[in-house]
Amino acid sequence: MRPPADAGAGAPLDGGGYAVTVCDARYAGQAAQCTLSGGNMPGWRLRANLISGDRLYVGGLLIVDGEGRISHAGCPVTGGSSGGTPLLDCPGALASAGLINLHEHIDYSYQQPAQPPTLTWTHRNEWRGLTAEQRGFEGDAPKDPTVRTEVSLRAMLRHALSGETAVSGAKDYRAYLRNLKLPEPPLATPWGAPVLDSTFPLGDAATRAILAAPCTAAQVAAVKFTPEQAFVPHVGEGTGDGARWEVDCVLDAVRAKPTPSAFIHGTAISEKQARRLAEQQVAVVLSPRSNFQLYGRMAPVPALRQAGVTLALGTDWSPSGSLALLDEARCLARHDRDAQGGQLSAADLHRMMTQGPARAVGLQGQVGALAAGEWADLVLWDTEGRTSLAEVLQRTALPQTLGVWVGGRIASAPPAWADRLPPLAGCEPDPRQLCGQPRLVCGGDPQYPLARLLQQASYTLDDARLCRPQATDDCVAR
Numbered sequence: 431m432r433p434p435a436d437a438g439a440g441a442p443l444d445g446g447g448y449a450v451t452v453c454d455a456r457y458a459g460q461a462a463q464c465t466l467s468g469g470n471m472p473g474w475r476l477r478a479n480l481i482s483g484d485r486l487y488v489g490g491l492l493i494v495d496g497e498g499r500i501s502h503a504g505c506p507v508t509g510g511s512s513g514g515t516p517l518l519d520c521p522g523a524l525a526s527a528g529l530i531n532l533h534e535h536i537d538y539s540y541q542q543p544a545q546p547p548t549l550t551w552t553h554r555n556e557w558r559g560l561t562a563e564q565r566g567f568e569g570d571a572p573k574d575p576t577v578r579t580e581v582s583l584r585a586m587l588r589h590a591l592s593g594e595t596a597v598s599g600a601k602d603y604r605a606y607l608r609n610l611k612l613p614e615p616p617l618a619t620p621w622g623a624p625v626l627d628s629t630f631p632l633g634d635a636a637t638r639a640i641l642a643a644p645c646t647a648a649q650v651a652a653v654k655f656t657p658e659q660a661f662v663p664h665v666g667e668g669t670g671d672g673a674r675w676e677v678d679c680v681l682d683a684v685r686a687k688p689t690p691s692a693f694i695h696g697t698a699i700s701e702k703q704a705r706r707l708a709e710q711q712v713a714v715v716l717s718p719r720s721n722f723q724l725y726g727r728m729a730p731v732p733a734l735r736q737a738g739v740t741l742a743l744g745t746d747w748s749p750s751g752s753l754a755l756l757d758e759a760r761c762l763a764r765h766d767r768d769a770q771g772g773q774l775s776a777a778d779l780h781r782m783m784t785q786g787p788a789r790a791v792g793l794q795g796q797v798g799a800l801a802a803g804e805w806a807d808l809v810l811w812d813t814e815g816r817t818s819l820a821e822v823l824q825r826t827a828l829p830q831t832l833g834v835w836v837g838g839r840i841a842s843a844p845p846a847w848a849d850r851l852p853p854l855a856g857c858e859p860d861p862r863q864l865c866g867q868p869r870l871v872c873g874g875d876p877q878y879p880l881a882r883l884l885q886q887a888s889y890t891l892d893d894a895r896l897c898r899p900q901a902t903d904d905c906v907a908r
Contacts, residue, residue: 437488443479443524445486446776446819453505454489462522462812462832466850469514472496474838474851477506478520478810481527481780482800486819492525494806498616498838498852503802516850520810523832524822526780527800528595528607528807529755530787532662532715533694533744535629536600537571540581540889542748546904550726553668555638557724567749572888579603580886583878585748587871588893591828591864592754593809595836596787596797598625598662598744605875606841607834608807610791616837616854617873620805621796623659623689631655631663631680640672645679653683660791661691662715666698669725673698681706692742692790696729697721704730704737713740713790716782719761719905720746726908731762732770742787748891755783756826757900763824764902776820806838828896829865836873845870865897 441450442458457479468475473495480490482503493502493515547566551557557565572578586606589597596608603609604617610625612618619625629635631653632645655661661684666677677699684691692713693699699707699714707714714729721728734741743759745752752758759779766774788798797807810832816822822830833843840853845868848857854873858880863869874880883889 441488442817443486443488443813444818444820446780446823448481448484448486448777448819450486450488451505452488453491457489457521458813459815459817460522461814462520464518464520464523464832466516466518466847468516468850470516470850471514473501474516474518476518476520476525476810478523478525479813480504480525480800484777490525492800492806492808494838498806500800500802500804500806503800518847518851520832522813522815524811524813524819525800526593526809526811527784527798528809528834528836529593529783530742530798531589531594531597531744531755532692532742532787532790533717533746534585534589534597534599535571535747536585536597536603537578537582538569539585539745539748540891541568542753542891543567546723547750550908551668551724552670553640553673554664554724555634555640559638569747569749577886577888580878580883581889583875584883584886584889587874587883588891588896589745589754590834590841590873591831591869591871591893592756592896593811593831593834594755595807595809595834595841598791599627603875605878606871606873607836616839620793620807620837622792623656625791626656626659626661628655628661628663631665631683632676640670641675641679642672644675645682650679650682653680655684655687657687658689660689661687662694662791663691664695665693667695667725668698669727670698674700674703677703678706681710681712684712685710690790690792692740694744695721697725697727699729699734701730701733704733704739707734707739708737711740713742713786715742715744715787715790716762717744717746717751717758718765719758720751722765722905722907723750728765728907731766732773740786740789741782742790743782752900753891753895754900756823759783759823760899761902761905764905765907768906776818776823779823780819806835808835809833825899827898829867839872840870841873842869842871844868848872862893864893
């Protein structure tokens with residue numbers, strides 16, 4: 431057998447910045463055609479085009495063991511024993527690490543205004559005290575705890591259907607995908623201490639105060655976190671000096687912290703602060719759509735990238751953000767094309783949804799790269815014959831999302847696949863058949879069956895909007 435080789439410019443599937451190895455060229459350039467064969471022994475296999483680490487394998491093989499970890503990712507190995515494990519063979523499909531959403535206010539993410547806000551604020555505390563009419567969106571979580579739970583679980587389902595396998599900002603809810611705030615897998619952080627998120631690290635929730643000067647030593651000391659946990663606070667959300675001083679304040683607070691930190695938003699970050707972030711190995715979580723709508727700009731991505739800061743993406747919330755993480759990536763791509771001439775590659779965008787967020791919260795080696803030894807958190811997309819990763823990311827929505835797995839177990843897939851591939855607990859058919867497709871969803875909270883969630887009147891988003899990419903006309907600086 432001839433060994434596989436790097437394909438270079440002649441690759442049948444352009445990696446968009448990822449190196450390409452062609453294992454079997456027949457797997458590229460066609461719409462997905464999946465067949466499932468084999469027995470019911472522990473573990474399973476997937477043949478498809480495959481992004482693993484920093485390489486795209488055309489016609490690669492992924493092997494998942496009975497525990498739900500990846501034992502092989504790459505070209506098929508000659509002479510290897512497959513036993514009787516099931517094989518999902520999908521020419522024309524692309525397997526990726528599951529998308530990691532590092533910023534979502536899950537209990538606020540159940541409605542979206544018909545038109546985005548048109549005002550531009552210099553700090554989030556300027557709009558927080560306004561009425562819904564004044565600021566252009568509702569922006570409040572339901573006060574009834576049952577309603578709040580139901581809209582939150584609906585939002586988690588929306589993200590899981592869209593290829594996301596982990597989310598930060600999901601309070602204590604456990605359903606459909608990993609909640610990185612919780613311990614005890616499968617639907618929780620896969621390893622180590624859970625992530626600590628903080629909306630108000632400077633304690634301004636009630637006062638809505640904006641810094642009038644750089645932080646004092648006492649203000650720095652008042653920033654609360656747990657040294658053992660990854661820390662993901664809102665920092666620098668605005669454009670004025672008050673937001674900019676927040677960045678230095680929290681950087682001072684976490685200077686000696688032994689575990690990772692990642693600042694959410696950071697629209698006020700300066701070039702000097704970008705270098706400090708890199709020196710202290712603090713990541714930045716971008717929410718471009720929401721930042722454009724509320725502040726007229728986003729964090730300085732070119733300066734952050736030049737400094738070597740790890741970048742991740744988050745949807746923020748539906749009142750001013752994206753409905754799914756892929757839409758957030760497309761928003762960033764639109765701005766990068768218009769404002770920077772297209773500096774970000776498809777691989778750059780993909781890393782911000784996979785490897786970047788995993789590294790930002792210390793989960794590299796556990797999830798995010800679809801590499802041997804990691805948990806099999808993955809999404810399988812139909813390329814529909816597209817021959818570049820850029821095209822796949824630009825066009826993929828719910829109809830192209832064939833399956834989603836958390837820890838090697840089905841979270842969303844065609845119903846027949848659960849007959850041979852292990853599912854999460856609590857599987858139910860989605861009666862809506864969104865985008866005209868039958869779909870099994872697994873991992874739901876048994877106290878809140880899907881039929882009950884679908885009757886929740888306060889959740890006013892039409893999930894059929896997931897059937898196509900969200901428009902990006904609002905992803906421009908003002």
